[in-house]
Amino acid sequence: MSKYSILNAPDVPNMPWQEKPADFHDGDIPLWRYTENPIINRNPIPGVARIFNSAVVPYEGSFIGVFRAEQTNGIPFIYFGRSADGIHWDFNHDRIEFVDENGKPFMSGYEYDPRLVKIEDTYYAIWCQDSYGATIGMAKTKDFKTFTRLENPFLPFNRNAVMFPRKINDKYVILSRPSDSGHTPFGDIYLSESPDLTYWGRHRHVMGKTSEWWESVKIGAGAAPIETSEGWLLFYHGVTGTCNGFVYSIGGAILDIDNPSIVRYRCSTFLLTPEQWYEERGFVPNVCFPCATIHDPATGRIALYYGAADSYVACAFTKLDEIIDYIKTNSIVRTDDSEIGVR
Numbered sequence: 566m567s568k569y570s571i572l573n574a575p576d577v578p579n580m581p582w583q584e585k586p587a588d589f590h591d592g593d594i595p596l597w598r599y600t601e602n603p604i605i606n607r608n609p610i611p612g613v614a615r616i617f618n619s620a621v622v623p624y625e626g627s628f629i630g631v632f633r634a635e636q637t638n639g640i641p642f643i644y645f646g647r648s649a650d651g652i653h654w655d656f657n658h659d660r661i662e663f664v665d666e667n668g669k670p671f672m673s674g675y676e677y678d679p680r681l682v683k684i685e686d687t688y689y690a691i692w693c694q695d696s697y698g699a700t701i702g703m704a705k706t707k708d709f710k711t712f713t714r715l716e717n718p719f720l721p722f723n724r725n726a727v728m729f730p731r732k733i734n735d736k737y738v739i740l741s742r743p744s745d746s747g748h749t750p751f752g753d754i755y756l757s758e759s760p761d762l763t764y765w766g767r768h769r770h771v772m773g774k775t776s777e778w779w780e781s782v783k784i785g786a787g788a789a790p791i792e793t794s795e796g797w798l799l800f801y802h803g804v805t806g807t808c809n810g811f812v813y814s815i816g817g818a819i820l821d822i823d824n825p826s827i828v829r830y831r832c833s834t835f836l837l838t839p840e841q842w843y844e845e846r847g848f849v850p851n852v853c854f855p856c857a858t859i860h861d862p863a864t865g866r867i868a869l870y871y872g873a874a875d876s877y878v879a880c881a882f883t884k885l886d887e888i889i890d891y892i893k894t895n896s897i898v899r900t901d902d903s904e905i906g907v908r
């Protein structure tokens with residue numbers, strides 16, 4: 566009998582899954598890696614050197630995704646992919662050609678770190694791109710053939726955003742991280758809402774870095790929040806600084822279901838930190854960057870997809886009851902002293 570439940574999401578009985586190994590003990594944190602990681606290797610298709618920081622969703626009994634593909638000239642664009650099992654992926658060999666509302670080509674000079682969210686009957690891709698400075702781009706699709714660009718939700722600089730998978734209080738809601746133009750040495754997660762996906766406002770602070778060393782430099786929203794009986798479960802990235810540069814780990818928090826700028830619980834420890842060769846070694850070493858989950862309400866199973874070392878895509882598994890109990894037990898925020906959104 567489950568303690569908690571995943572709400573408003575379809576069952577995905579064929580989602581990728583491995584049980585927790587009997588001898589698993591990684592700090593007793595209930596998030597275990599897929600044994601066959603990485604699931605996407607270098608040079609996956611002609612002209613693309615690396616795919617990482619990418620987002621997947623279940624679709625008509627199989628899986629689809631939008632992928633950050635770093636071309637052999639070093640410039641990232643978003644590519645579309647399909648998979649029968651969520652592990653083995655086939656990619657289109659051409660990047661997605663975004664169009665404007667009149668069907669005319671509407672590309673940016675680069676595009677990276679896509680997320681993919683289904684809201685009602687439409688899929689939305691959200692990513693970082695150039696508009697006289699890095700900011701968030703957004704497009705909608707229903708058929709994965711035509712991707713129509715929407716207005717950019719924010720001015721530069723903002724490089725990391727994801728939408729909630731349903732409207733809250735009749736508004737679309739997005740998490741983002743305002744930043745600077747470089748390898749930003751700061752960053753908090755903010756929330757904004759929109760009645761129409763054109764005008765965004767009512768900006769609220771959600772959470773920032775903490776004195777916990779693994780997330781002492783900056784944080785950013787990761788996978789689309791999962792709606793649960795305890796609130797919105799958010800896997801995010803937390804960054805620390807070392808003499809050799811940044812280290813990106815994965816953290817977990819639970820946001821209020823009706824007012825998600827309020828943090829109900831926030832785990833003091835990381836949930837996953839670079840340890841395996843594909844996380845520690847690559848184009849940018851020591852990066853675990855979560856961008857998506859596939860989850861199954863019937864079993865409480867969650868598969869977390871993350872970019873590894875800006876070179877690979879990897880997968881880790883958890884169960885809803887275990888991860889929520891772990892976050893609650895180790896929380897540095899309690900329901901009764903949670904941050905209230907500050908303007």
Ligand code: BMA
Nearest residue numbers: 618677678748849852854875
């Ligand atoms: C961030 C983004 C991510 C990347 C990370 C580590 O600023 O560019 O795409 O994974 O740095 O290089």
